[in-house]
Structure formats: C-alpha cells, structure tokens
Amino acid sequence: MSKSALRRPSVKGSSSPLAKPASDGAPKLAPPAFRPVQLAKLVDTVPPGDRWIHEMKYDGYRILVSLGGGEARAYTRSGLDWSDRFPSILSEARRLNVRSALIDGEAVVIDTEGRSNFQALQNALKAAPVSIDFYAFDLLQLDGEDLTRLPLLERKGKLETILPAKSPILRYSDHIQGRGEELLNRFCGAGLEGVVSKLADSDYVGARDGSWLKIKCIKRQEFVLVGWTPSDKDRAFRSLILGVHDGGKLRYAGKVGTGFDAAKMARLMKSMAPLEQKAATVEAPRAEVRGAHWLRPRLVAEIAFTEMTNEGTLRHPSYLGLREDKKPEAVVLETEHCTATLPPPATTTTTTTTTTTTTIAISNRGRVIYPESNITKGQLADHYTEVAGIMLPWAGSRPISLVRCPQGRAKKCFFQKHDAGSFGEKVHQVGITEKDGHEEPYLYVDDAEGLVTCVQMGTIEFHGWGARIEDVEKADRLVFDLDPDEGLDFEAVRAAAFQFRDILRSLGLTTFPMLTGGKGVHVIAPLTPRAEWPEVKAFASGLAQAVAQSDPAHFTAVLSKAKRKGRIFVDYLRNQRGATAIMPYSARSRPGAPVAAPVTWAEMKTIDAPSHFHVGDAPELKKRAASKALAGWGRADQFLPDL
Template identity: 50%
Template sequence: MNKLDRYNDKRDFDTTPEPRGEAALAGGSQASFVVQKHDASSLHFDFRLEWDGVLLSWAVTKGPSDDPSEKRLAVRTEDHPVAYGSFEGTIPEDEYGGGTVMLWDSGAWEPLHDVAKGLKEGKLHFRLHGARMEGGWVLVKMGGGKGDRDNWLLIKERDDFAGRSADALVNKYKRSVTTGRTMREIAADTPAFEAVTHKKALPRFRKVELATLKDEPPEGEGWQHEVKFDGYRCLMAVGKGGVRLYTRNGKDWSDRFGALCGPADALPCDAALIDGEVVAERGGFSELQAALKAGDPLVLHAFDCLHLDGDDLTGKHLSERREALEGLFGDLPPRGPLRLSPVLEGDGAEALAAMCKAGGEGIVSKKIDAPYSGKRSKAWIKAKCIQEAEFVVGGWSPSDKKGRAFSSLLLGSYEDEGFVYRGRVGTGFDDEDFEALAKELKRLGRKTAPFEGDLPSETKGSQWVTPELVAQVEYTEFTSEGRIRHGAYKGLREDKEAENVSAKAEAETDSGDEEIGGVRVSSTGRVMFPDAGLTKGDVARHYARVAERMLEHVEDRPLSLLRCPDGIEEECFFQKHAGKGFPEDIRTVPIKEKDGDTADYMYVTTPAGLIGAAQMGAVEYHVWGARRDKLERPDRMVFDLDPDEGLGFDAVKRAAVEVREGLEACGLQSVPMVTGGKGVHVIVPLRRIAEWDRVKDFAKGFAQALAEKEPKRYTATMSKEKRKGKLFIDWLRNERGATAIAPYSLRARPGAAVAVPVSWDELEELDRPDGFHMGDMEDRLSRTCPLGEVDAQGLGKGAMEALEDWAG
C-alpha cells in the first residue's frame, strides 16, 4: 500500500485546492517541518515532519506549547505529501478537513535518534529550527486510545528556547509565517502582498560586490558572518514603474524571477535597491533550476541595501546599510518570499562549523565598517563547506551506453594563460539534462580543442565545442595539476558569462589533502611563496624534515606563530594563543601576564605539533627564551644584530665577532645563527639559575657598553633616528614574554630562507644571512648543530662583575 493512499482516498482533487498525494525525493540537506493552523470542525494545529518522502502528521488539539510542563495531545493522522508543506488556503466546507489553513511555522528538523525505531517504540526526540518553534522537543505515544486513534503527546524540552506560559506561543503569533495574513484574511482570500505607491525613481543597476574565496573565515572583531546561499545573485530594484530583478551581470530577469515581483512591489518604501540571492524554497542549485522551469515559489534572501528612498547608501558602513535593510524588511513574514539573510552568532570559525554541521554551503564574512565597493573585495570573505564552482564546457566524451548523449563534459576556466583544462564531470545528469545539453553541444560544435597547451590522455577521442556554456559543478578537491576530482553536475548557469569564469582561487584553495609526517594537511597546492613557487605542502614537508633537530631548540617553549593562510603576499599575522580548530598536538600552557591575568600560550613537543602549525598556515616559529617547566629562569640569551639600511653583511659579521669577543671576556661562550633575514643572532646557552631580570640587565648592560665603545658603529637604542648608519644591538629579546625566530624556521620573505645556526668559522665564509633554503636542509641535518656544541653557562655574580670590568 502506498504511504499516501489514505491521504488521496479522503480527498476529491477536482474540488479541493490541496496538492495531490505524490511521494517526494529528498530535497535539501535537512528535512523540513511545518505547522499549519487549521480551522476545521474544531480549531487545531497540524504538526508535520518530513521523513522518507512524506510528511508524518499529528493534529495538536490546543496547539504547541513551549512550556515543558505542558503536555499537548497530538493525534497521529494520515501521512501528507511533502508539497502540502507550502499549502495555505481554504478547503471547501463539504470536503474532508474543510476549513481555513494557515502556514503557522516552518523550518528544518533534526532527529536525535533513528526515526523508524522511534515511531515503532513510541518516542521521537528531535530538534526544531523554525521561525517560532525552536530547540528540543519530544513526541511520546500514549496507550489506550479509543478506536483507531493514535494518541501521542507533544512536549517541549527544557532548554534555552523553553517558555513559562502554556499558551504564550499560539497567542503571540496570529499571522501566517509565509504571507503575514490572519485566518480571516486567508478565508477572505485577501492577496498576500498588495502593491504600494513608490514615489521615487527606480534605482539603476550597479555592479555588485563579490567575495574573495579563502580557506577559512577571518579572525577577530569587526566582522559579520552570514549564510552563503546556493542560488542566483539578484539585485532587486523597486521604485516608480514597478520592480526590476537583475542578475549579477545586469541581465533583466524580472520575468524568470517573476514570483518575487509582487512581494517586492509591496515593500513599504519610495524606492530601494536590494542585494540578495534567489534560491528555491527547498534544496540547492539543482532544485532552483527545476523551480525556475516549473514556475515554483522562489525566495530572495536579502543581505544588503544600496539605495533607499532616494539616498545612495553604498558609501556608508555595512552596519548602517544593514540597519536600513532591517527597517525595510522588519515587518515581513519570516518565511515569506522576501527574507532577511540571517547574521550568524559566534566568531567566524564557530559560524562556519555550525553551517557545515547543518549541511550548508558555507559562510560569507563581511567587514562591518566597510562601504559597498561594487567589485571583488577582501572586505567580503567566503569560506566553503562544499567544494563547488563554475566551469566552462569545452568538449564532451562520447558514451557507449544506449540513451546517454555523452559520457562526460570536459571543463575549463579562463585564466591569465588562456582557457585552461580543469578536468571532467560525468555524474549528476538526469534525462532532461542529457536532452538539453545534447542540443547545446551540437549547436556549439567545432573541430579543434579550445584549451591552451597539451591535454591529458583522458581527453583522447573527445568532441570539441566553442566554450560558452557555464556549468555549476560540485567536486571533492583539485589535483596538483589544477583539475577537479569526482565532479558532479548541478546545472547550467545562465547568469554568468563564460569569459568571466576563473577557477584560480578554487584551485589554489582546494588543491588537495595530503598526509605529511602523519598529519593531514589540507590545500597542499596553495602557493605560499609565489616567487619561489613553494606551496603549503612544501612548507609542511620542510617542518617534517627538520622536526627532530628543530625540537631540540623549540620543544616546551611558549611559541608565537607568524601565520600567512593565503601566502606571504597576502595578510600575515602573529598568534600566540591557539585558536578554534587548532590541532590537538599544538598544546597550551597557562602563563600569568604583566596585567595579572592568565592566558593560554601555545607550545609543541612533537613533530606533529610543528607540522600541525604549518597546516594552520604558519610560516615562521618564534620562541621564548625559557621552557614551560621553569618559565621564570631563561636557558638562553640572544643578541639580535640588526643593521640599518645600507650596511652590508660584512658589517654584521664584524659586529658578531666583536659581540663574541666581549662575551668571552665575561666568561660566556656563544653561537651565531644567520636569521634568514638581514641580520645575525648571537645566542648564549644558559644554565637555568638566573631569573629574567638578571638576564635582561646583563644583556642591556652589555649592548650599551659595546655601543659606548664604538658609538659610530653601534647603538643599543631602538629609535630610528639614532640608528642611521649604525647597527642596532637588540637586547630586548631577553625580556619575559619576548620571542626570537626559532632555529630552522622558515622566514616569510621572498626566497623562503631558513634561520640556521652556524659555526664561527662558517660565518666568516658566508656572504649573506639568507643563503640557506629548504633544499639545503638535508646537508645541514647530516652535521652536528653548532648550538649543541656549546655547554650552558651560568649568569651569576662572576659574569656580572666581568661585565663591569669589560665595560670599563
């Protein structure tokens, strides 16, 4: 027996406006729920949960209550078709269920255990994500129902969404969640949206702002995080003369988006220009394509207001534009065809994690204080859960299967070097797709391949087309060659011009995962050092290679990372506290700071910790001069020899030797390290007997004494005015909380040099401080580290007295 036979048998579809009962395929990442207020023989609320192609249905006699102490009778009724979830209207009086039906609430539901088992055992526990019903709920089956009545109880769980009054929920909301109409207005068939008089000129189309793709959302304050929708970008203009709906490229699609024109014409304003995204009521891009063909309902999620009542708002901050948008949309029904794009709570990482968990596409993060630029901007950053992009069709592979017009489409994108081959897509097509695409491929046929350069063997025997069709494709990753893996066709995009389709950002962001040193590293093909052509994978492999040696000098020290998530030519920032999503091998130690507060600092103890930092986009590693078991007793002292512009490396080497000689006069042995920058560090290994103040006082006194001995060559003052033509002997690395570049760390500078400890004899032979690179590490690791050849020395009373004698 069909699940919907009972539903169909009870209704005469020549009379009732209700939809005919047909089981539906799954539509979207989350199942829907709907509550319909139903004034039949008695007023009740129909509670429906989408499952297995139908709406499981219960009649709740008094309506749902968000008071956990209130148990509402819910009588199980026949399953309804999923299409019933959008029904609002009046069922003829003589028909089954005759009366007025209002869409009172809708949204997504999340079962918390196996649904089939819950229905069988009589307990269904779930979460609701609706406009009015939210949080945890439970349906519990009762025993001893009269006749064939299947009685359950609908009960609210005690959580942040629980209320205290039995009927507050149904008394508060008297209007439709989709049309804003009352029961009386629905019964009178009052139009859901009535046009108003717009007194100012219709705003013209203007170029839309586009987001920059990043691997992860931005950190810190000053960002607003929103849902990334899977639809068509739309600029909605309202004013004298009605409504115009434009694509991102300025095409007038008012006819194709016609379902939105009536609601837009009812907006209470003199004129407006609204930026948003058009989506299907249910599902993703494929469902939107189907909805456009069938003329089904559409939804515009509005996220920006560029013009309102004659005022251009593009120069104002996003926060001000959002306020204007909320004022315009504030009284619209929350599940109507025009909706405010929700702002997600939490920081970017939390928002993205929540969106991915919910099955969404991703988020767009926007600077709150930025104007609307009308171009691709880093004030808008998108981060994706699903790998999906546009590609241009350049050919097709024939199929030997009957009824299949082709085996796969060959895809490309337009980059600086021309039309680049990006791989194939061979799944995701239905019969209508094959039929429609076959006609287009025949129309666009050509004899030669449109792609630049040599093509792989997989394209042998293919047929070529002029690259005009733009396809939306989901994929798992990009290969190191810049081609997609496991592509699935989602539909054609008619709103984008082929010559504007680039996949460079996706290829650099999504170019594959790889296990390096036992750590899963994502986006290994992303270029980190453009001049050297080195990738994120290369950086991770460097730290895997040097890990054992580097840990001798880094292990257990509080650590600061210089992170460059998108490469050294993009934004880089220091981070000393682990953020959300950091690998567990990057550990934390609580440290009391100068202001008395305690903060958790990062440290590593394993190769996985070093590689895990590279996975987070770290390029440079900077360390404290003490280890976490004795934070107040440093085990090294560092003099950073920093030359002014114009001073050559010979001057730095000469200074290093003089520092060495001065330290030896104080009874201390030292080791030089070329930093990979422009200077040299002279490092003194220490026994852990002196505290920070003594180490700092010695370093400061030594630097000042040397500057006084050679005032024309050296300075111990950071001031730029006093550094002209001199070399700064930086002793400030020896304060509590100060850091210095770690041995064997990369430097985030062109060339990708490595900081390397050397012997004094070796330093004399070097001609530059940034001459060691990744390729030199195998040779360096085959030798003993010079830092390990000097014994730690105490900085006691004798050393302080020797300093006074040497300073003279």
C-alpha cells in the first residue's frame, strides 16, 4: 500500500483551510481538559454487517489533542501531558478554524512503505518531532459543546469538516462501512497492524464497552521488563526477560532476543541500570534465566510474537520499543474474545445511550436479595446490564472493592478487593504494589460481562479507587463524603453540599453532587490525573479541616462518632491511595435497593433524599445520562489547583 493511500481524500463540498479563528467577539474558550478515552476490545474476527465501520489500526501513541483560546495540549491515554513531545502537531492544531476542540487520534510516523512504524515514532520523538503525523478519528468536544452522546458517524462528520484537506501533519482517519473482513485481509497483506471496528451509531463513553473492537494481523502487546541475561558476545545483553500480570500476579512470559541494534541496546541498558535488584521478580525455569540481572518491574516494552505456548511464554518474539505511556500495573495478559459470542450493543429508540446485553448465566435468578422490597438476584443483574454503558466510564478499568452478600443483603456481607481465582476470566486483576513492597492482585472490570459476573458471585455494591489502572499513583477525582449525624435531616446535607460546591469553585474546581443511596452526598471534582496521592490527600485534609474550623457548629473533620453530635462529618479519607468510594449507578446493600446516582446542582435543590433512585430505575437513569442537559455533568475535568 502506498503512503498516499493513507492520506485523507478530498471531501466534496467541504473545505476547511488552516486558518486562525476569526475574531467574532465571542469569549475565548480554554482547551478542554483530559477525559478517559474509549477503549477497544480484542476479538478474533471482524464483526459482520453494515452497523459497523472499520478503520485502520495505527501503530503509534494514542493522543487526545485539546485546543482553545490559542493554546493546545496533547494528553496520552492515561492523562499524561505530553505537549512538549508533539510541538509540530500542536502548532498545526492551533491553526484550526475552531474556538475549542478535543480530538481523539493517534500520533504516528509513516514509513516509505506506507505503514505506521512504532520504532520510527520513538526515534522521531528523540530526534525529529516534525516528522510525526496525527491521524484523527473522533471528536469529543467542539466550540464548547460536548459531542460524546452523538452517534459516531455524526461525530466523524463534524471532525472531517474542521480538518484541513491538505495538511502535511493533521489527517482524517477514513473508514468504510461493512466489508470489514475484506479490509482486514487487504491490510494484513500490506503488512499493516490490523483493523478497528466501531458501531456506527455508538456514543463515546470513555470505557471498553464493546462498541469498539480491534482485530490484529499479528499478535503484539505490552510486557513488563523484569530482567536481562548477559551475552557471551560483543553486545550489551543477550535477551530481555519478560513478565505479564495474569490472575493478578506478575508471571514469567519468556525472553526476547531480537529487534535490537546497538543504539537500542545502549538506551535500554541506560534505562535498566537504576532498576537492578538482587531478587528475582518472577519465577522462571532456572536454565532459561541463568546469570540473569533482575529489575524492579518499572519498564514496559511492546513485543510482537507469533503465538503464546501452552506454558504461557512467547514464540518468536521481537522487541519493538519501550512504552512510556503505559504503566506496568496496567500490563495484563490480553486475550482474544470470540466475535460470535460478543452480542453487539444496540441503541434504544429514545436515546443514543448504548444498551449492552451479556452472555453471563445467572443462577438462582429468583433468589430474593432485598427481602423488604422482594427484589431478586436476577433483577439486580438486569440493573447492572442496563446501566453498564453509563456506569463503566466511572467504574471501568479502576481497582474495585466489592460488597458481596451471597445470601442477600439481610444476611452476612463482606468486602473483597483481591481475587483468589474464583471470578473467572470476565473479571480482571491488576497487580498493585503494597506498602511493604509485595504485589497483590486487585480486581477490576471493563465491560458489562464483568459487572454481571460479580453479581453472579453475590456482589451488590461496587466501590472504586480514585485512580484508574493505567496509573494507580495519580488521582483522577476528589471525593468529599458529607456524612450526617443520625439526628440531622437531608436539608442539612443539601446545604452542606452547596457550601462545598462554592468553596471548591472558588479554588477553580468544577464539581457535581452524587446521591450515595445511603445517608449522605458525595461532592466530586474530576481531576486530570497529574497529582500524586500525598498531594491530593494533603489538599483534601487541609480543606476539610479548614471548613470544620471555620464552622464548627455544623462540620467536623474528626472520624470519632462522639465528635459528630449534630454535625456533618467531612470524610476526606477517600482521597488517599487504596481508599475507595461507592461508584455511580452502583446498587447499595440497604433497605429498598437504593442506587448511587450523580445529579445536577439544579436537581440538588429539590431532590428529596440520598436514596431517591432504586434498582428498577435504570431506564430513567439512562435517559437522564443521555439527555442534552446532563450529557456533560461531572465530566468537566480540572487540574488540582496550586495551593
């Protein structure tokens, strides 16, 4: 395939030359903040039918380009600000004729054969950033308007009109509708990476919800570098030792000894030297790792391979490069799903919110979980199936703790955050280093089948960390849990929530309230994941204590129940590493089957109780989330202010 075949074709009746936005007197708009990106599920075959569109799978870095008010930024898929690495892309983006935009795409380098080349991209980032192209395939915001609830084809249509027809850097990622298998065969024959298939009418939820699929020509994924073996020849090392998180633990995945030249080896040795340690990081056959130099698991490498053996090691692996945009904790074994068993999400007739079905069998559907309201296990599973599309952007790809009540909410319930292997492949594990240095497998889900599998195992509640698995050390939200003393009514909680909204607004933070389904309200401020836990905890603690000191008659920041008499406890302790909070749209193990639900500040003025929504209200919750008035609530991410 020629290089020109990858370039954007001219669009009939559409011209948008690069030009600075005209001064029309409208107020300037700041660049939109980072938001979680839509993720694709790996499958084995291309889905059939015209409901799917198919695009090229690029071999580069996933980037969100944000621009507005003459500024432009570039964020990685985990929210790292890499603006300094893509100056030519951002320079070109600043010239687009828009007031603001948030564009999803891939930064790539196209070689002379017309292929995106990951190694060439890494070289360009070190030496010649001007040679990097940006292929745009989605538009999340435009001129201050949130577009994520629009159908994909409508978003792509708007994207195409704002991109220049002949830019040497900014390119539109074209697609075909239907005929995906034909496109995959064509791409594989040309030595390209594969195809990404997307539901044409899907919205953008920022999670792995099954509406985007990826099909690869060759197998490749990220692995953690856990060591290296010395060479008996004149080279820096013989091979790299690889690990991958499988079942929540880092295990041996084989070695890679090809794909290096002298320069790559020198760079790798420089990166690995500070990470050397005496202890082995994984258990491996002694003969295969004789004389190994072991590393702390901090580096991630992209590896191509033909297949994985029955022993779990790679056959014919080849090194492609380091992945600085991925965290070792998020490197898990990626397995192909059978397309035939993936029920494609269908859209409702009243909204564009995705409704997902699952293949998970629920045993004892008629078992009563909530005795006072006669709600069954089957009804609870149906709730999570229905709300998956609006819940996963919050709860997906995030370490979670489960409240499991196998015999119903009135019987014994317990928290679970680690997996002993009982959940199966639909519920995933990510290894996270504990304070004492050892690693534990934490649970996470990234699709509806994972949610429903947890229900099958007796789960009622989902509580999540304040960070995603891509970088568990950086918070992506602040949570202030306003917990009233037993004698206080909801009116006191309502007033406290508005007081916190105003305080946080004065500090530059946009917030939204969430009804917890319990006694209180959470005031939540989404964050661009930049600040680490000590800073976030110090900020939350300082603010809670300042509020308690300034208004001791109504607030306390002390955990002791004796200190809460007639006051609201400002629980800031959820803003620390490992702490969890109830996830939006999670049911609660309380009488009446209440559901935690975000609301607008306007609704907060008249809402009757923190248990306003219940299991059975999923259609209303989905309709609210898809409405134009609510489409952007809680998604206006902000930076942690400098204090």
